[in-house]
Amino acid sequence: MSVLFSLIKEMFFDKSIKRGNVGQPSAIDHDLQQNFPEDSTGGRDISSAEKLKVLNVGGNNKDIPIPAPYDGWEHILLDIDPKGLPDVVCDARDLTSLPEADYDSVYCSHNLEHYYRHDVKKVLAGFLHVLKDDGFAYIRVPDVGELMQIVVQRGLDIDDFLYQAPCGPITVCDVIYGYGEQIERSGCDFFAHKTGFTQKSLEVCLLNAGFPVVFVRVGNLEISAFAFKSKPTDDAMALFNLSDVIPSELSQ
Numbered sequence: 001m002s003v004l005f006s007l008i009k010e011m012f013f014d015k016s017i018k019r020g021n022v023g024q025p026s027a028i029d030h031d032l033q034q035n036f037p038e039d040s041t042g043g044r045d046i047s048s049a050e051k052l053k054v055l056n057v058g059g060n061n062k063d064i065p066i067p068a069p070y071d072g073w074e075h076i077l078l079d080i081d082p083k084g085l086p087d088v089v090c091d092a093r094d095l096t097s098l099p100e101a102d103y104d105s106v107y108c109s110h111n112l113e114h115y116y117r118h119d120v121k122k123v124l125a126g127f128l129h130v131l132k133d134d135g136f137a138y139i140r141v142p143d144v145g146e147l148m149q150i151v152v153q154r155g156l157d158i159d160d161f162l163y164q165a166p167c168g169p170i171t172v173c174d175v176i177y178g179y180g181e182q183i184e185r186s187g188c189d190f191f192a193h194k195t196g197f198t199q200k201s202l203e204v205c206l207l208n209a210g211f212p213v214v215f216v217r218v219g220n221l222e223i224s225a226f227a228f229k230s231k232p233t234d235d236a237m238a239l240f241n242l243s244d245v246i247p248s249e250l251s252q
Contacts, residue, residue: 052104055130057092057123058111060084066107067138069239076103080190091120095126103130106137114178115139117195124209128229136228136236137211143223145198147175150221175221199223203248212250215242 030075053074056066061084062077078095079086090098092111106127115123127137142189151172156162158173167179174180178192197205199218202225206214211227237243 008071012200048244053102054105055088055103055105057095057108057127058114059086059109061086061104068111069078069106081188089093092126093122094138095123096129098126098130100129101135104132104135106131106135108137109140110142111195112139113195113197114190115194120195120205121209124206124211127227128210131229133230134233134236136226136232138240139202139206139225139227140226141197141202142175142193143198143218143221144176144196145200146218147172163212166216197223207248210250214248215245216242216248232251 014230023148049074051074053076054066054070056075056077058079059066059077060079060081068076076088077084077086078088078090078092079090080091082089088098092108093115108123108127112120112123130135134177150156156172158176159171162170162172162175164170168181170179174194176196183189183191198215202223203214203216206225206227209227211229213228213230213232215226215228216223226242228236232242
């Protein structure tokens with residue numbers, strides 16, 4: 001998974017950076033990953049009756065942590081690349097081949113942008129397939145809308161320096177199309193970005209896929225979406241502190 005923008009606060013905004021992490025490929029630029037802010041929401045189970053299950057789609061390997069709210073959950077890693085020793089080797093476009101309604105949550109961090117727009121529909125259909133009726137998907141992607149604003153405000157060109165990451169300098173092009181050096185070094189084109197999202201476009205995409213309730217947070221060049229398969233419970237809302245977020249809902 002990608003981790004972009006650890007220096008975004010100092011360079012662009014006077015915002016507090018939250019702790020958080022991102023995933024890795026089935027299609028993700030993991031060299032950029034240690035730069036994305038982690039999610040600061042607290043970890044607590046929403047049920048004590050049985051261990052909850054989260055499917056980490058495109059997380060590369062389990063050395064990369066998932067957000068704290070999943071502490072205590074059974075963590076099932078799915079990836080297209082067997083090198084990271086995932087629990088399930090599968091292309092995320094083929095999730096409908098897995099058992100139905102088997103997971104309480106799907107976590108997909110900096111993976112969805114690595115699919116063509118028409119394939120995103122297949123991936124999201126797969127999320128709905130594997131989720132239980134009261135389950136939800138937690139999706140994180142780069143915020144292309146905020147990136148465009150930064151490009152205009154700073155007068156940047158596509159190959160101009162955007163920020164410094166632990167892996168090296170990151171350009172505007174790297175954020176839009178994927179980390180070029182990683183793609184070249186690995187020889188794996190699944191590290192490339194094939195689509196992008198703004199807050200509005202991701203909300204619409206999730207609603208059109210069939211998620212009736214979607215909560216979205218933005219900041220530090222990242223969009224975090226919480227897409228519920230049915231009306232969320234109070235416990236599920238509390239898990240990610242969503243009470244202060246106005247949801248988008250599917251029109252009846």
